Amino acid sequence: MSTADTRWWRHAAIYQIYPRSFADSDGDGVGDLAGVRGHLGYLRDLGIDAIWFSPWYPSPMADAGYDVADYRDIDPVFGTLDEAQALIDEAHAAGIRIIIDIVPNHASVEHAWFRAAVSTGEFRDRFHFRSGRGEAPPNDWESIFGGPAWTRVADGEWYLHLFDAGQPDLNWDHPAVREEFDDILRFWFDRGVDGIRIDSAAMVAKDPALPDFDPAAPPEPHPWNDRDELHELYRRWRRIADAYPQPKALIGEVWLADPLRFARYLRHDELHAAFNFDFLGCPWEAKALRRCIDETMAAHATVGAPATWVLSNHDVTRHVTRYGRAETGFEHALRQTRHRMPADLALGTRRARAAALLTFALPGSVYVYQGEELGLPEAEDLPPEARQDPIHKRTGGIDPGRDGCRVPLPWSGTEPPYGFGGPGWLPQPADWAARTVAAQTGDPSSMLHLYRGTLALRRSLPGLGDGPMEWLDSPDGVLAFRRDGGFVCVVNLSPEPVGLPAGVPLAASGPLADGMLPPDTAVWLTQE
Numbered sequence: 188m189s190t191a192d193t194r195w196w197r198h199a200a201i202y203q204i205y206p207r208s209f210a211d212s213d214g215d216g217v218g219d220l221a222g223v224r225g226h227l228g229y230l231r232d233l234g235i236d237a238i239w240f241s242p243w244y245p246s247p248m249a250d251a252g253y254d255v256a257d258y259r260d261i262d263p264v265f266g267t268l269d270e271a272q273a274l275i276d277e278a279h280a281a282g283i284r285i286i287i288d289i290v291p292n293h294a295s296v297e298h299a300w301f302r303a304a305v306s307t308g309e310f311r312d313r314f315h316f317r318s319g320r321g322e323a324p325p326n327d328w329e330s331i332f333g334g335p336a337w338t339r340v341a342d343g344e345w346y347l348h349l350f351d352a353g354q355p356d357l358n359w360d361h362p363a364v365r366e367e368f369d370d371i372l373r374f375w376f377d378r379g380v381d382g383i384r385i386d387s388a389a390m391v392a393k394d395p396a397l398p399d400f401d402p403a404a405p406p407e408p409h410p411w412n413d414r415d416e417l418h419e420l421y422r423r424w425r426r427i428a429d430a431y432p433q434p435k436a437l438i439g440e441v442w443l444a445d446p447l448r449f450a451r452y453l454r455h456d457e458l459h460a461a462f463n464f465d466f467l468g469c470p471w472e473a474k475a476l477r478r479c480i481d482e483t484m485a486a487h488a489t490v491g492a493p494a495t496w497v498l499s500n501h502d503v504t505r506h507v508t509r510y511g512r513a514e515t516g517f518e519h520a521l522r523q524t525r526h527r528m529p530a531d532l533a534l535g536t537r538r539a540r541a542a543a544l545l546t547f548a549l550p551g552s553v554y555v556y557q558g559e560e561l562g563l564p565e566a567e568d569l570p571p572e573a574r575q576d577p578i579h580k581r582t583g584g585i586d587p588g589r590d591g592c593r594v595p596l597p598w599s600g601t602e603p604p605y606g607f608g609g610p611g612w613l614p615q616p617a618d619w620a621a622r623t624v625a626a627q628t629g630d631p632s633s634m635l636h637l638y639r640g641t642l643a644l645r646r647s648l649p650g651l652g653d654g655p656m657e658w659l660d661s662p663d664g665v666l667a668f669r670r671d672g673g674f675v676c677v678v679n680l681s682p683e684p685v686g687l688p689a690g691v692p693l694a695a696s697g698p699l700a701d702g703m704l705p706p707d708t709a710v711w712l713t714q715e
C-alpha cells in the first residue's frame with residue numbers, strides 16, 4: 188500500500204467481504220472480524236488492494252446488517268470496535284486498504300432515534316412519518332423488497348421504508364441527519380478507514396411532497412431516485428474526505444439506467460467512483476458487452492472518472508450460474524423466473540474464467556466478490572425455511588431472494604462447514620469439497636490459481652488498471668483490445684475457435700489448442 192498512491196481507487200482491485208459468510212472464528216456459524224484477521228494472508232496472496240466490508244455495525248439483521256442500529260460500533264456477532272481497529276491496522280500492514288459500507292438512506296427500527304420516534308414522538312421529523320389517507324398509506328410507493336413502502340405505528344401514523352419495514356428511511360432535509368453523517372464519516376476516517384461504499388446512494392433524497400408514483404413520468408429523476416439535492420450532499424462528503432492527508436475514497440452504489448445521469452455523480456468534486464451495474468447485468472454476448480464497455484468508457488470520460496468493473500456481489504445471482512444458463516444477463520426483476528433455470532456449471536465456469544480476464548484487463552478498478560475467486564456457483568437449493576433474505580419473506584417466497592450468493596465460504600475439508608467455523612447460518616451445498624481454498628491451492632487449473640495469477644499480472648503490467656484502451660479489429664463474437672505497453676486481451680464469445688493475434692501469451696482462461704482461441708476462452712498477450 189503506497190502512500191504515494193493518492194488516487195488508488197482509479198485502478199484498485201477491491202475484494203468485497205460479506206462478514207457473515209467469510210470466516211467464523213468462534214464457531215457460532217456466523218463469520219466475524221477475527222475470522223477476517225485470520226485470513227489477511229490469504230487476501231494479501233490473492234493480490235487485492237482493498238477490502239470493502241458489507242455492514243459490520245450493531246443491527247437486528249432485518250436485512251443482514253443493512254439495517255443499522257448504531258453507526259459507530261460493531262455488532263457483537265462480528266466482534267468489537269477494538270477488533271475493528273486491529274483489523275484496519277493489520278490490513279494496512281499487509282498493504283490492504285479498508286472500505287466500509289455507509290448506509291445513509293435508512294437506519295434500523297432499533298436505532299435510538301427511531302425508537303424515540305415511536306415511543307415518544309421525538310425525532311419523527313428525522314424520518315418520513317405521515318398520516319395515512321384514511322386507512323390507506325400516505326402514498327402508493329412500493330418497497331423495493333415487495334409490499335407497501337409504508338408501515339403503521341401504534342398511534343396510527345405511517346413511516347416510509349423503501350426496503351424492509353425494519354429499515355426506516357431517514358429524512359435528509361433535516362440538518363441533524365446531515366450533521367450526524369458528517370460525524371460518522373469522520374469517526375471512521377479518523378480510525379484509518381480508507382474509503383466508504385455508499386449504500387443506495389442515488390435514493391437518499393426524496394421529493395418532499397412524497398407524491399404518488401407517476402408511471403408515465405420518465406424513469407429518472409424520480410420522486411425517490413436521482414434527485415438534484417444529492418449532488419450537494421456528495422460535494423459535502425467529498426470536502427470531508429479531502430480534508431484528510433491520506434486519500435479517502437467515496438464510492439457510490441448508484442443504480443441508474445442512464446449512463447450520463449450516472450456520470451453526474453462522478454464530477455470532480457463528488458464521488459470518486461460508482462458501481463457499474465450495467466456491466467454486471469450484461470449478458471455474455473460480444474455485442475452487448477462491447478456496447479456496455481463503450482458506453483461506460485464514454486460516460487466516464489465526460490467527467491474524467493475511473494470506470495468500475497463488477498461481475499458479482501451480495502445482491503445478485505453468482506455469475507458462474509448466470510453464465511451457464513440460456514439467459515446470461517441479470518436483472519433483479521427476473522430473479523424469480525430465472526431461479527433454477529437449468530445451468531451448465533462447466534460452461535458457466537469457463538465463461539467466468541474468461542470474464543475474469545476481460546474484467547481485469549479493462550481500464551479502471553475491479554471488484555471481486557468473496558467466493559468468486561473459488562468459482563462458487565449460486566446455491567439454488569436452499570430450503571425455503573433456511574432462507575433469510577427479507578425479499579424472500581416480503582414476496583411470500585415468489586422471489587427466492589439473495590441468500591444463494593451469501594452462503595458461507597468453503598475453506599477446507601470435504602464436508603460442510605468446510606473449515607468455515609461452526610455450521611453456517613445458511614447451509615452449504617454438499618458438493619463443494621472441490622471448491623475449497625485448500626483443494627484449489629496449488630492446482631494450476633483452479634479458479635483460485637487463475638485469480639491469483641491474473642491479479643498479480645494486473646498489478647505488475649504498467650498498461651493495466653487506469654489508462655486508455657483501444658479496440659482491435661476482430662471477427663464477430665470476439666472482443667479484442669489493446670492497452671499500453673503492448674498488452675492485448677482477446678475474448679472469444681463465438682461458438683467457433685478463432686486464430687490468435689501475434690504475441691506471447693501471458694495468461695489464458697483455458698487451454699489454447701494449436702494457436703487457436705477456443706469458444707468462451709480469453710487470453711492475454713504481450714506484443715513487441
Ligand code: GLC
Nearest residue numbers: 250253290350386387501502
Ligand atoms: C443495497 C445493498 C443491499 C441492501 C439494500 C438496502 O442495495 O447492496 O444488500 O439490501 O441496499 O440497504
